[in-house]
Amino acid sequence: MPRDPYEVLGVSRNATAEEIQKAYRKLSKKYHPDRNPGDKQAENAYKEVQEAYEILNDPQKRAAYDRYGFAGPPPGGFGGGFGNAEQVHVDPEMAEELFRRFMGGFGGFGGFGGFSNLEDLFGGPRRRTGSRTRVRATPTVEPVETEVSIPFLTAALGGTVSIQVGGRQIDxxxxxxxxxxxxxRVPAEATGSTDVLLKVHIEPHPYFRREGNDLLLDVPISIAEAILGGSVEVPTLTGERLEVKVQPGTSSGKRARIRGKGIQGGDLYLVFKVMVPPGEVDAHSRELIAEFARRNPYNPRANVPWASA
Incomplete structure (x- = not known):
């Protein structure tokens, strides 16, 4: 026998729809398989929470459970419940909709026993009338929200990721x-329970950075390449490698754009970084650098905002 749905959700039998929904969200998030991979106990608890919410979130199912429990109504339907009631006349189209909702809503509680059509349900032949019976729409189950990490290349180029929902693997x-x-959004048809909303987190790439649909790639260059120019080989998002020229006089932070090599038509920007040889340089090299500075006087800080402060 399944557990009492009120007990499963931890709410009183007089709980409002808002209290039931709040309890469901909390427990569904707590026991969601994505947060408890491989935990069979959490998986069973998650299924139990879904089943309890399915009953208590539907006013018709909840009313039936409150009256009959899991056993369902006794054989022969509701006894005098409808026979003693005043005759109800509804518009035929609305009656069909009411019948479908009512019968479908109690599918998990053993059916109605004595009811097989609208005449049985409403106690006599259908009759058209000018007034309509209002049918309250069954509240929909809100989707479960969780997070998923996606590799950088999958996010950029597209592809699939596998997730576990309710013990089943979904691509x-x-x-x-x-x-x-x-x-x-993963539809309920795929999960077997309810819609799932996956909030995307993109894993960092070892060397590419993203700005919208543009990509940035740091490219170290030597002092000689920065002064004299040269060429460097760089990777692209798709694995292609390109030979790119370094213009003479390139400073750190200068960018070179390669059109169309970003994401979805964006560009790839090479960000040059001038690198100094590590450690001490020999005496002759120091003399050459000093001579270079004398021959090419230049103050790189002359135009910075704080130079005259």
Whole structure:
């Protein structure tokens, strides 16, 4: 026998819809398989929470459970419950909708026993009337929100990631160019329970950085390359390697743009970093550098905002 759904969600039998929904969100988040990978006890608790919420979130199912429990109504339907009631006349189309909702809502509680059609349900033949019976729509179950980490290249180029939901593995399609913080929806048909919203976190890349659809790549160059110019080989997002010229007089921080080599039509920017040889240089090299400075006087801090402060 399943546990009492009120006990599962930890709410009183007089709990409001808001209190039930709040309890469900808290427990569903606590026991979600993505937060408890491989934990069979948490997986069972998660399923129990979903089943309890399915009952208590539906006013019809909740009313049936409050009256009959899991056993369902006794054979022959509701006894005198409908027979003693005043005759109800509804619009045929609305009656069909009411019948579908009512019958479908109690599918997990043993059916109605004596009811097989609208005449049985409403106590006589259908009759058209000018007034309509209002049917309250069954509240939808809010999607479960969780987070997923996606490799940098998958986020940039598109692909799939595998997630575990309720003990089943699901491949989720990732559109190319998805950004940090965006959400992917996994429909209930795929999860077998409810919709899941995946908040995307993009894992860092070893050397590429992202600015919108543009990519940045730090490119170290030597003092000689910075002064005289040269060429360097650089990688691209797709694994292609390109030969790129370094212009003479390139300073640290200067950028070179390679059009169309970013994400979804964005650009790739090479950010040059002038590197000084580590350690002490020999005496002759120091003399050459000193001679170079005398021949090429230049103050790199002449135009910074704080130079005259």
């Amino acid at each position: 989720v399609k990732v559109p190319p160019g998805i950004e940090e913080g965006k959400k992917l």
